[in-house]
Amino acid sequence: MTKGPDRLRELRERGLLEKAYDRVPALLADEDGPGDAAAAGRLLAALDHDAVLGHHPHTPVVTVAVTGQSTVGHVVDPLRGELARHGMLLRAVVGEHGTYLRDLTDPAGELRAAAPDLTLCLLDAETLFSQVPAVWGPEDVERAGEEALDRCAALAAEAPGTLVLNTVPLPRSCSHQLLDHRSRARLGAVWREFNARLLRLTESADRLVVIDLEPLVGEGGPVTDPRLARHAKVQLGAGLLAAYAREIGHLARAVRGRVRKCLVLDLDDTLWDGVLGEDGPDGVAAAGTLRGEAFGAFQKCVKQLASQGVLLAVSSKNDEGLVLEALASHPDLVLREPDFAAVNANWEPKDANLADIARTLDLAPDALVFADDSPAERAQVRLGAPEVAVVALDAEPALHVTRLLADGWFDTLRLTDEDRARPGEYRRRRERGALRAGSGSYEEFLRALEVSVGLGPPRPHEFARVSQLTLRTNQFNLIGVGYTEAELARRAADPGRLLLVARSADRFGDNGLVGAVLGSIAGEVLRLDGMWLSCRVLGRGVEQACLALLLARARELGLSAVGARYVPTARNHRARDFYPSCGFTPADPGGSEGSADGPVVFRHDLARLPQVPAHVRITETPGGGLADGPR
Amino acid sequence: MGLDSLDVFLRTVRGDLGLDIAVPEGADTALGELPGWDSLNLLRLVALLEESGHRVPVHRLLEARSLREVHTLVKEYG
Numbered sequence: 001m002t003k004g005p006d007r008l009r010e011l012r013e014r015g016l017l018e019k020a021y022d023r024v025p026a027l028l029a030d031e032d033g034p035g036d037a038a039a040a041g042r043l044l045a046a047l048d049h050d051a052v053l054g055h056h057p058h059t060p061v062v063t064v065a066v067t068g069q070s071t072v073g074h075v076v077d078p079l080r081g082e083l084a085r086h087g088m089l090l091r092a093v094v095g096e097h098g099t100y101l102r103d104l105t106d107p108a109g110e111l112r113a114a115a116p117d118l119t120l121c122l123l124d125a126e127t128l129f130s131q132v133p134a135v136w137g138p139e140d141v142e143r144a145g146e147e148a149l150d151r152c153a154a155l156a157a158e159a160p161g162t163l164v165l166n167t168v169p170l171p172r173s174c175s176h177q178l179l180d181h182r183s184r185a186r187l188g189a190v191w192r193e194f195n196a197r198l199l200r201l202t203e204s205a206d207r208l209v210v211i212d213l214e215p216l217v218g219e220g221g222p223v224t225d226p227r228l229a230r231h232a233k234v235q236l237g238a239g240l241l242a243a244y245a246r247e248i249g250h251l252a253r254a255v256r257g258r259v260r261k262c263l264v265l266d267l268d269d270t271l272w273d274g275v276l277g278e279d280g281p282d283g284v285a286a287a288g289t290l291r292g293e294a295f296g297a298f299q300k301c302v303k304q305l306a307s308q309g310v311l312l313a314v315s316s317k318n319d320e321g322l323v324l325e326a327l328a329s330h331p332d333l334v335l336r337e338p339d340f341a342a343v344n345a346n347w348e349p350k351d352a353n354l355a356d357i358a359r360t361l362d363l364a365p366d367a368l369v370f371a372d373d374s375p376a377e378r379a380q381v382r383l384g385a386p387e388v389a390v391v392a393l394d395a396e397p398a399l400h401v402t403r404l405l406a407d408g409w410f411d412t413l414r415l416t417d418e419d420r421a422r423p424g425e426y427r428r429r430r431e432r433g434a435l436r437a438g439s440g441s442y443e444e445f446l447r448a449l450e451v452s453v454g455l456g457p458p459r460p461h462e463f464a465r466v467s468q469l470t471l472r473t474n475q476f477n478l479i480g481v482g483y484t485e486a487e488l489a490r491r492a493a494d495p496g497r498l499l500l501v502a503r504s505a506d507r508f509g510d511n512g513l514v515g516a517v518l519g520s521i522a523g524e525v526l527r528l529d530g531m532w533l534s535c536r537v538l539g540r541g542v543e544q545a546c547l548a549l550l551l552a553r554a555r556e557l558g559l560s561a562v563g564a565r566y567v568p569t570a571r572n573h574r575a576r577d578f579y580p581s582c583g584f585t586p587a588d589p590g591g592s593e594g595s596a597d598g599p600v601v602f603r604h605d606l607a608r609l610p611q612v613p614a615h616v617r618i619t620e621t622p623g624g625g626l627a628d629g630p631r
Numbered sequence: 632m633g634l635d636s637l638d639v640f641l642r643t644v645r646g647d648l649g650l651d652i653a654v655p656e657g658a659d660t661a662l663g664e665l666p667g668w669d670s671l672n673l674l675r676l677v678a679l680l681e682e683s684g685h686r687v688p689v690h691r692l693l694e695a696r697s698l699r700e701v702h703t704l705v706k707e708y709g
Contacts, residue, residue: 046649073671227689
């Protein structure tokens with residue numbers, strides 16, 4: 001059970017923990033189910049972050065402020081372990097017992113000063129029961145709940161970063177102090193109304209997340225340990241906190257834009273019962289039999305994920321013809337060939353197949369999740385493609401859904417229209433691929449593609465998407481950082497700054513919001529602080545068109561120059577020459593910043609403006625109002 | 632995990648809680664005097680003992696003043 005922690009202990013004893021921190025996710029990826037993140041977190045408590053960052057400078061450090069109704073420090077160990085499982089480092093700032101209101105509202109307080117990415121405010125039954133008289137009835141709890149809700153709503157507006165609250169399970173030790181069933185039912189209703197209204201706060205508060213503890217309690221584990229609750233004011237039990245920390249780990253990944261985008265599935269005994277090559281198309285089942293029904297349920301779950309923007313792909317050791325035939329005509333299937341952005345059915349090793357799928361879909365390998373029932377295939381992928389997340393399925397198909405959802409690989413703060421449209425977009429991408437194959441040259445292809453671009457300020461509802469774009473873009477992210485929705489809104493509202501977004505379309509359809517430029521004007525110079533372009537449209541001239549338009553406008557405004565900055569990261573080297581290719585020159589040639597792997601500052605004197613690529617039609621789009629973009 | 636020996640107990644606490652405890656001298660140091668000790672460490676110690684199969688009444692652990700006293704409780708309650 002504690003294999004992972006044992007390995008960590010071994011590394012720590014050899015003084016190798018910091019150097020080997022990049023191996024920790026693999027060490028904690030427990031094939032037998034959730035490992036012991038709390039034990040792992042405890043062992044990692046004394047980790048030297050500077051040393052980790054010295055060895056692995058791109059390790060994300062997530063600052064989490066923790067406060068709450070009762071003693072909450074207990075959540076830090078499992079949280080540290082969960083973040084480690086996802087390759088991140090936890091910087092925790094823990095509030096004092098019982099001071100959450102002050103912690104979250106005092107601008108000079110430690111929690112706010114830490115500028116946390118996430119602020120956890122753990123609520124428990126005491127949040128309500130500490131406010132009722134010694135002898136109480138359901139109406140007292142109702143009143144306490146209303147007051148608590150008002151406080152939570154105020155906190156949601158005040159707290160720094162993303163605030164995380166939680167629904168509160170009703171402990172039996174409270175409900176059963178009421179002896180008659182009618183009062184008990186009333187308490188149950190009042191309690192759930194509190195939780196429901198808490199959950200509904202997320203509809204109006206942008207930076208609020210409410211973790212619903214009910215599904216976590218439903219998975220088992222007591223809500224509280226009465227001994228620790230009584231003696232140490234620890235109101236939430238270790239099992240529940242571990243499950244909560246797991247959810248926060250997924251949330252931290254989402255906040256950092258480390259969301260997986262594509263689910264790659266095996267077929268035999270993963271998506272259907274049986275082995276296609278041996279049993280034949282008539283011998284496999286995903287309905288109609290006891291085991292088959294379980295596979296059918298799994299397919300429905302996968303389809304549900306796909307409807308929210310998760311790309312699907314197949315990696316199966318099978319003959320391609322047989323697979324395509326089964327996907328087209330097998331009567332049991334919920335998922336069909338068009339549901340998949342890529343189908344790799346062949347006899348190549350699966351790590352190579354995953355690399356091929358990533359290439360085909362223009363994704364990095366760390367955007368993939370691979371689910372397979374075969375331990376040998378999983379081991380091969382873990383070894384050959386360590387960036388890919390692996391979901392261990394087994395011979396019990398009834399557990400496939402639970403196992404697929406256990407790690408929240410695709411969890412996100414908010415779904416955007418672009419997310420929902422993504423699978424369709426990848427279908428169109430295949431059509432573009434066909435056009436490309438039929439075109440003589442790349443230029444001919446681009447001309448035939450009829451690319452149009454609209455550049456302008458974001459509309460109010462688009463900030464979530466812009467934030468997502470900046471956080472998720474790795475390749476064409478010229479400064480290597482991303483911004484939260486709130487940060488972008490703040491910058492957009494600043495009269496000295498500029499936030500423009502690019503939407504593009506082509507003959508196959510709309511690509512949606514694909515680019516963003518952040519700038520500021522100081523004196524006579526427009527400074528480009530950051531630029532992002534979705535990898536889906538790289539290589540189509542969209543970025544050159546946007547920059548050409550920006551430079552032209554800068555000259556019209558009488559500015560004397562445009563400055564820009566490129567900060568190299570592990571992933572954005574292909575964008576290194578972007579500014580020079582548009583006529584920018586290094587502002588400090590030969591200076592210390594011009595070194596091969598350091599940041600470079602560029603400048604364009606606006607004397608000779610770059611041309612908009614001939615195949616791109618670019619227009620300026622109004623923002624903020626009801627205008628509907630370029631099309 | 633056999634924690635019957637004081638040395639093994641101290642080494643386990645030192646290792647798992649990442650504390651700088653001298654063995655065996657640290658056994659008698661007041662908990663508040665141990666470098667890096669805080670109330671959270673006491674709760675982690677409770678969790679550590681429970682994970683190792685030792686069920687000592689929590690209030691007694693919370694009242695212990697040194698690791699030797701904790702160890703005595705571990706032996707007393709098994």
